[in-house]
Amino acid sequence: MLYRVLMGLLAWLVLAAAAPAQTVIWVTNAQAFGPGSLRQAVLDLQPAATGVQEIRFALGSQTGTTIFLNQPMPDIRGANVRIDAADTTGGVIIDGGGHQQFRVPAGSTTTSLSVANLTLRRGGTLGSGGCISVARAGTSLSLDRVTLEECRxxxxxxxxxxxxxxxxxxxxxxxxxxxxxxxSMNTLGSATVSANANGGAIGKTGLHPVTVQRSSFRDNRVYLTNTDAPFCASGAGGAIYLSMPGMPGTDVVIEDSSFVNNSTPCRNPTVTYDIDGAGDGGGIYFYGEYVSLRFNANYFENNRGRRGGGIGIIGALASTPVVTNNTFHRNRATASGGGLLILNCCYSQVLNNTFSENVSLSSNYGGQFSLYGGGTLALFNNIATAADTDSGLLCNASSGQISAGGNLYTRNDCPVAGDSSSQAIGAMPWLQAPSMSGGYVLSQRSAYGAPSIDSADEAHCVPYDVRGIVRPVDGDGDLVARCDVGAVENSLVDRLFKDGFED
Structure with missing residues (x-):
């Protein structure tokens, strides 16, 4: 027995000795430089360290502290670095004053950078990443409970x-x-039209996993000034730009997140107004090969782009987009796909989404969605209702092989051959305004008795709704659980509020 204990202790000591040590560097004041400052803490990171180096904050404030930078920050150094302000009650704001807060250059040896519980404000740079730039493809970046505002x-x-x-x-x-x-992404001065300035909030290149969960993107934009009169073009991805060509095996997951009022405007010096929706993907732009791409339970409102007001998936080739349980409300495209555009693609699935009052300014393309490609498309259990002022096409759906069913449309101008279960039912006064009714994002419930309740194509029913409720449930009181059309699975609990006594 004693032998086992001694051997176990010896093994633990060997492992402890072999494990890289964790180092904590404390920021103890809000000065721009000098001992105890954030700048000094970054300078104190050791390039050869293999263990976790953690920068933490002990600022002694109960109401929050702002650190104002007055010069460029040094590069992040060391293999694994974490910057976390969880110890400071009231939070820490790092105001860049036009200086980029954190940077990992392409030639770095850093393998991971984590930032948590911080607000980064007014960072700026000529190039990429106004507040945070990780230019090394072998470095993973993790943001947890971080607010980034007014970065340029x-x-x-x-x-x-x-x-x-x-x-x-x-x-x-x-x-x-x-x-x-x-x-925002901006032009320094003016330039000719360029495809090299993209991503109002996030820009991502290279074939690596991407996960965005429970996050909010509001009022971000790509705003370029160019001189190609009378044409004016902006960059892509008002909130998020993803360019991911390469080999198979990469996942992109964006879920439980809100995208509101993101855009891709342009200014031509010969005019005195902005040209809105001048770049693709007002909310999100994606280009990539062989990527497993999933958008689930997100909310898109008033995003504006050229092709794809809410989401633009363009040239996705052999990728596999799956779009489920999203709400697209009042987004706008100057060309195609007011809510969603999938173009030149792949095997795609668009299931159990709610499209309401999105607009395409081109009458030949779908206001709610435009889905084109030479691959396979599954289009089931979606609600699509046009804006009152939109006289253009409700939607377009065309692919090499397309199957559809269980959709509800206000108009029947995107028919699919062989689809006998989708319906054009006219106006949808029963579709309620966006509200919080569970989950992480706004969604649109159906009033009790609506034709969307218990009427979906059961074979293509998404297992959960936008709120995380298991599908199907009984929504019409006949004691039989059937799947609903749209992003929300209306339960008997929802029925209790049908008379408007929520308060």
Whole structure:
């Protein structure tokens, strides 16, 4: 017995000795430089360290503290770095004052950077990542409970491409429970039209996993000034830009997140007004090969782009987009796909979404969605209702092989051959305004007795709704559980509120 105990203790000591040590560097004041400052803490990171180096904050404030930067910050160094302000009650704001807060250059040896419980404000850079730039493809970036606001990245036609008004990631990216507000990609001066300035909040290149969960993107934009009169073009991805060509085996998951009022405007110096929706993907833009791409339980409102007001998936080739349980409300495209555009694609599934009052300014393309490609498309159990002022096509759906059913349309101008269960039912006064009724994002319930309740194509019913409720449930009181059309599975609990006595 004693022998076993001694051997176990010896093994633990060997493992403990072999494990890289964790180092904690404390920020003890809000000064821009000097001992105890954030700048000094970054300088104190050791390039050769293999263990976790953690920068933490002991600022002694109960109401929050702002650190104002007055010069460029040094590069992040060391293999694994975590910057976390959880110890400071009231939070920590790092105001860049036009300086980028955190940077991992392409030649770095850093393999992971984690940022948590911080607000990064007013960072700026010429190039990529106004507040955070990770230019090394082998470095993973993780953001957890981070707010990024009013970050700016600037594109200069004479220099390298610029991506990500707030964040640029060349490697794996994870974003959870974070807020992106008022960030932008801008032109430095004016330039000719360029495809090298993209991503109002986030710019991501390279074939690496991307996860965005429970986060909010509001008022971000790509805002370029160019001189190609009378035509004016902006960059892609008002909130998020993903360019991911390469080999198979990569997952992109964006779920439980809100995208509101993101855009891709352009200014031509010969005019005195902005041209809105001048770049693709007002909310999100994706291009990539062989990517498993999933959008689930998100909310898109008033995002504006050229092709794809809410989401633009363009040239996705052999990728597999799956779009489920999303709400697209009052988004706008100047060309095609007011809510959603999938173009030149692949095997795609669009299931149990709610499209309401989205608009395409081109009458030949779908206001709610436009789905084109030479691959296979499954289109089931979606609600699509046009805006009162939209006289253009409700939607377009065309693919090499397409199957559809269980959809409810206000008009029947996107028929699919062989689809006998979708219906054009006219106006949908029973579709309620967006509200919080569970889950993480706004959604649109159906009033009790609506034709969307218990009427979906059961074979293509998504297992959960936008709120995480298991499908199907009984929504019409006949004691038989059937799947609903749209993003919300209306339960008997919802029925209790049918008379409007929610308060």
């Amino acid at each position: 990245a600037y594109y200069d036609a004479a220099t390298a491409p610029a991506l990500g008004g707030a964040v640029f990631a060349a490697g794996p990216l994870t974003v959870r429970d974070s807020v992106f507000s008022g960030n």
